[in-house]
Amino acid sequence: MDYQVRLEAFEGPLDLLLHLIEKNKVDIYDIPIAVITDQYLAFIADSVEADLENLADFLLMAATLVSIKSRMLLPRRKVVDEDEEAEEDPREQLVQRLALYRQYKELASHLAAREEGEEPRVYYREIPADEQEEVVPVEVKLEVSISELVKAFQALWQEKTDEFSYPLPQGDVDVGEKIAELLQRLPVLPDAMVFQDLFWDVHSRREALALFLALLELVRQRRVRAVQEEQFGCIVVGLQPEDDSPA
Amino acid sequence: MLLRQELKAAIEAVLFTRAEPIDIEELSRALGVSVQDTREILQELISEYNRSEHGIQVVESDAGYTMCTKPEYFRYVNNTNRSVTRRLSQAALETLAIVAYQQPVTRPEIEAIRGVRVEGVLNMLVDRGLVAEAGRKDVPGRPLLYVTTAEFLRIFGITSLDDLPRKDEEA
């Protein structure tokens, strides 16, 4: 890449995407998804060393982008029935998220300008240091209403009753485990599996991330190959045959 | 018992000292007069300070009554402002913007918009008193709801949330 920006410079995957869209001077409502996806993947590949806490969110977006990219390549179904709604653009959801995030980013910079006193704003009185000491709760006036109290209690009982109807996520999902799982699940090339199918039975974001990380790691180790068969436009993945390693 | 003129002076003194909005009930209790009288005097103060020779004003908001400078003099105040503000990070500003416009809002809702986890930054905002918990949302998992505070208004020089630019209705 011809410029050096670190992953930490971005607030998240949406921020990075907006940056790439701006850099490529393209319309947010008509994103050239293949180009942007490639740049996005190249960017996070360079940043894989960055702290994982952040990386998780970036990788999840990577999976989304790859999925949109492959859906874009599928031939569009022709709409025959007038009543049937036109097929959704695979980018639709992402575009909405980007537009909404961009709005809040602008509002955030407006807040920053106010904080800095660069725009008309009011000022309240500074609290003198000695008064500050004094103000430290001598009498704390509690602001609460009886209805809040009752609501809190009723909801607690509700929760108690419903305790078993919402399964809670069970701890962290291990990337190592996912690697083992992939090695077992994936067919050996030339047989292969469609990328998205890997995520069909994934129930949590953490698990999706672990699976994606595991896949990245296997691709890096050249034990798995991802192939885009132009004929179908899908990304398929499969195991590299063991005795077929390049000499 | 105070004369009406003294009462007005006392209210002015209280508004000046208080760094955050004061409730009309609290004010009338402190002065030992009716809420009705207190409200009348507050209205007088508001219209007097509204006159152009004044650089400060009394404003009424949902949170109560408070005294602050008029927006048109922001430059002069900013020129002389010595308070060392700990600047908020971009992550904090984005999170605050979402809370300000969407309140009451849950953490998962903020995370859906920002595309990243916000637990750390949200806790920091609560610690600094810019955001507060306000009950729980009645959905599975019962996540906490968050709102902005009077300190939020202070830091950004806002008298009411209407001071913020309108968010486009259509994303």
Place this chain on the structure above:
Amino acid sequence: MLLRQELKAAIEAVLFTRAEPIDIEELSRALGVSVQDTREILQELISEYNRSEHGIQVVESDAGYTMCTKPEYFRYVNNTNRSVTRRLSQAALETLAIVAYQQPVTRPEIEAIRGVRVEGVLNMLVDRGLVAEAGRKDVPGRPLLYVTTAEFLRIFGITSLDDLPRKDEEA
């Protein structure tokens, strides 16, 4: 360039926000006018605020100019500025709700309902006088029993526990 009236308003705004006295040189620099003009306007402000309808004043000292309340209104200021409004955290509210409806209740019983440890929040409620210890329960381990206090009734504006809305049994 500001009109004289705007200048006065700007000075008033600056004096209002500053907690510490401001130097006349600094003030004149910030406004872009001469020290002489600044001094004249300050004198005007001093005499205007000296009038009895005002509860605040502008005073000159060696350190500079400052705005503060007039001493005769300290009493009213003190009646109000010592209370700080704080919302109860959701954890505190939920714990309080359990004590209110289940009292006398032990800590393990509260923890069984909330599903989390409540030692810290319970101590806070005792410190604030909303909850009090009331003997021990006659079971193994003899845990302390907790009840709500008169302060609890006051805060929530109720006269007796019978005023609490009935818990919906079928909730």
